[in-house]
Amino acid sequence: MQPAGQYSRDRCITGVHGLDEILRGGIPYGSTVLASGTCGSGKTTLGMEFLVRGADAGEACAHFTATEPSVKLLENIRQFKFFDVKMVDSGLINVFDMDVLYSWLGLEKSSFDLDDVHSLIKAIVDIVNTIGVTRLVIDSVTTLCYKIKSEQLIRDFLFTLGKKLATLGCTTILIAEITSATENAHWSSFGVEEAIADGIIVLGDVERMGHLLRFLQVVKMRGTSHSRAKHAIELTPLGVMLTPMLKWGAVSDTHNRWGA
Amino acid sequence: MASEFKFDKEDEKFFGSVGSFGVPKFDNEMHGGVPRGFTMIAFTETGSGSELFAKQFVSPAEEAENTLYISTNEGQAEIVRIFNKYSWPLDINVRTIGEEYNSNVLEKELLASRYRLEGFRLEDIQRLAQTRFVDDVTQDYLTEVTNEVMALGPYFRAVIDSLDFFLQREDPARVVAMVRMLQAHAQLYRGLVLISVSTDGLSPLIKQELASIADMVLSFKVRTIGTDFETSMIVSKFRNAPENLKILVFRVTPEEGITPETVERIA
Amino acid sequence: MKMFDLDQGIADQLTEVSLNSAIQVRCGNSNAFMVTASTLIPLLQAFEMGGVYISASRGAAEVIQGFEAIGVDVSHIQFIDLVSSGILGGTTVPYSNVHFVDSPIMLESVLLRTLYILKTTDNERNFIFLDSVNSLAIYNEDRMLAEYLHTFINTFRQQEVLTVILNVPDQTPPLVLSNLDLYCTDLIDRGQVVIH
Ligand SMILES: Nc1ncnc2c1ncn2[C@@H]1O[C@H](COP(=O)(O)OP(=O)(O)O)[C@@H](O)[C@H]1O
């Protein structure tokens, strides 16, 4: 393995214990990474850590939350030992409620048309640009994509958003909710997200003799070599901790445990 | 059934057993007016003069602070203009729901289109990052209005013109339930309630339910006769006084407002 | 009041090892606690170390009570209990230095929890005491356990954390045993039980 320092200039060093190692130094700057996982697999926790680590390094971060209220998120973020309220007070960590954003943009509806999608992209890009955000999390892109009724429009949305954020040098984690994290499952609900994303990190559970072990696996990451092995993870106040999953213990997980 | 309310003897004498329609000739035609405690439902056609009648109905305003006029279509300015025109008392309580709703919604829409066109400014973003909940622009007007009427005391007078606003936005079952509550409140406190509903697009089922709750059912109709319009009010239900069922043809005059011309008894 | 004499030979042997050593401590069923105490007491008292005790053979509370009975303060040790979660009410213990992992098959979780504890304690020098390989072997498949011990030992050697692995050799599968012999740098052999 090469020292991380060699890459640091073109990498967003996530600061997540072990993830940077798996990625041989971090996520290439400006990438759009899909973090796909089943319910309770730790997606939100990973996203939060990504931001707090960024803020810790002095980066401006933004989190758009649609799956849980920002109030709860800001409460949960306190569990991290490396979190400091100053990060929020000084404007390094900015948490936006998707509901509020929709309401401000007059998007309180169940289905978005092209015009709506473009105003949403414009708003997100505006925010990133105005406050100089270099780390962005959208939790989740699945709930958002449910409002975009055509596959072509979802593709257009993710592609345009990704391109604009890359131009601004903003590294983005798009959280995707999936019902199964098995080998032959899709890494996204719509199939479109995974094709457009620069990287895919899968989170899920492996069942071993009746017990669930959380795992993280980097399936794809453009612009870097990386480990493709499953890693066991623990969610701790020191952040996500990883260790390679034992090869002889990697029983494949049950299919569609959570149903469709 | 709710418990009996003890009325003041003085009040009983002052208010009497009936309240004026606000139109003396209607009072004459119907044994002096509307029995205290009655809820009237008026089914209306566009241009039939029902809006004017609704205002005229509150004009007797025996107690201004116990009189409530709720309009869902007109603004304050328009209401004041008409009350002034006929010299009706202006110290009653007036609530203009439609105006409130429009200003809320329009303001929001205006802001949304500004954000969409011009984007967010730094201060907008800072405010957005501080906003944790969606503003409640879609107020629950139905509950508000119900509470406002229920808060009125003995011998109150209340008008809702019209129920259409609620029927378009709420579950009709909720709206009917609200009318039922108001009817019970009016009965208990000897209040007078007038509620108008447009017949355009009104489902026959809702119409039937409303008519069955009401103590008195009025229909405001308009038809053309040659080059002229003829407006009329049909009393098709009058609890305990079927002799009052009639068709009253009226005109609108600058001096008196609604002015009945001919009366026809319904056999 | 001690119910047995400590094995001074173990203490002597421990002076020979360095922090990046991995010691296999062999014992029998009957002398397991004596050997454990003879190993831990010098580490705690003479070497002033703190550490993590992974208990897969008995509940952590029982281990703590064993030490308390011979007057040894184990408050500088954090315990990871792998057996009590499987027992209803097993995790209600009066000690704040006990952590639980759901099952002895969640080997990766044990490693991660140990790393987490090491990061949150501020002892200058730490040891990991794994009690015991033969207990883990009851629940885990041979190849997996052998692979695990490899990762386990390498991880802590890298971090300059002394690894002590307790083992009853005649209850450990040959594959695991031979791997353990291969990865460990030192051996304290009290597998032959001497009857006084
Ligand atoms: N510090 C922590 N220690 C232990 N468990 C945690 C910690 N933080 C979060 N969790 C657990 O992680 C689980 C899911 O986390 P979350 O990130 O919200 O999942 P997802 O977003 O994938 O649905 C929850 O059950 C929560 O209890």
Ligand SMILES: [Mg+2]
């Ligand atoms: Mg989540």
